[in-house]
């Protein structure tokens with residue numbers, strides 16, 4: 091049996107975060123709205139209505155294109171994609187065909203292997219802008235059409251057939267999702283339908299230059315579904331070839347419930363869509379100055395951030411990647427690092443205590459009540475020995491709960507660490523006087539008793555003694 | 571440049587038109603005539619002319635991303651032959 095190579099290309103649709111729809115002023119926020127309440131003559135395709143392009147959708151598409159290292163424009167044309175379906179009131183979808191907004195880019199993905207991470211570049215064929223369709227609900231003998239989603243702006247991102255395994259496809263989607271979220275272009279939430287994926291899959295014997303016949307797989311609604319469907323489809327195609335058969339070019343749907351791909355009704359081919367330039371929309375000319383202005387708005391992306399956190403702030407690569415994963419968290423971390431002047435300790439606190447509390451309470455970073463300034467103030471209380479680490483964790487939990495200042499909480503709970511040498515010296519003297527036998531044994535060479543004495547003094551001060559000061563005083567007193 | 575009957579049927583299918591045999595024959599003739607005309611146009615040397623998506627002198631006509639009120643649902647469904655639960659009700663469609 092020959093060894094087969096898998097070839098995968100992905101087509102991703104992501105809803106663009108705009109307030110209004112792509113070509114009309116209806117609200118694009120369809121989630122939770124009563125059916126057909128975000129609808130107007132344009133998005134329900136009444137005769138005589140005309141579309142007008144939403145500038146924010148164009149700019150967010152260009153931002154995505156820039157982040158994916160694409161060439162932008164210089165000219166972009168909208169096109170009609172003609173087909174009949176009940177969720178498409180015009181009988182065509184306004185999309186882009188020959189002149190997309192962005193083309194010829196790339197994205198780098200990381201695939202874990204035995205020796206760490208392997209970096210691979212995946213080509214981006216094009217990034218274009220189009221409109222979403224309405225929503226169909228199927229009831230017994232009829233279908234119900236809700237047009238709230240019709241006309242919501244969609245980003246379509248098409249890759250080259252550059253992925254060689256379901257794992258690479260997964261890594262690509264993860265990276266793409268992270269970038270779109272960072273840019274604020276899309277929530278890219280697959281489970282909520284804000285990011286959808288279709289795959290082109292084929293297999294060929296290793297060494298064969300020509301691609302095998304590709305099969306399109308649709309209905310991939312989660313990361314898990316993508317991996318499972320691709321694994322299933324690859325195995326299916328190899329089995330077909332091994333039994334002497336031929337893979338037929340067809341569109342399959344992923345049947346999540348049964349864990350298999352099933353042939354879908356054959357739809358129109360590209361020719362059958364009869365694409366032609368949208369006569370209702372004048373072309374866009376993307377001037378370099380416009381692109382430059384948008385490029386200036388590009389945030390530092392997760393990869394670059396991770397590298398900078400390691401190189402400039404001295405973080406462990408794992409912590410750096412963890413903090414850079416989400417833009418909100420990265421910005422919060424940087425604010426705390428700046429306020430406190432101690433990036434490493436800030437990273438430890440955030441990846442440790444803060445993440446733990448956020449997970450337990452299922453709180454997003456935007457809703458965290460601890461301001462970076464208060465966070466830094468708490469770190470300073472520990473650094474200057476005013477409270478110990480255990481007390482600090484208690485205070486931190488209360489800050490997380492209430493948003494109150496650390497000084498206030500420390501005072502209220504009486505947690506302030508005692509560093510006053512006179513007060514501590516009295517406690518040390520009392521303990522040493524209470525245990526003369528142990529003191530004698532220590533002086534006789536049983537040095538391990540030192541830590542026991544330390545514990546006794548800490549108990550005497552109810553945990554508030556500054557350990558460094560106590561240690562020093564105790565050493566002096568025991569020598570005595 | 572004459573269309574086959576099968577091509578006419580395919581075009582009718584894409585346009586969701588049910589044609590009688592007489593109509594198919596008639597449209598085969600008429601559509602073929604249109605294509606012949608297009609074939610004449612295609613003889614013109616356009617190698618030096620950039621593709622033209624519009625003849626209007628307009629570019630970059632855009633609106634700001636501002637939400638305005640949508641139609642009241644009564645108006646949205648006013649012309650619907652059938653409606654249920656605030657939705658247009660249509661013949662059952664199989665997921666495809």
Ligand SMILES: [Zn+2]
Pocket residue numbers: 111114115116128129130131132133134241
């Ligand atoms: Zn509308």
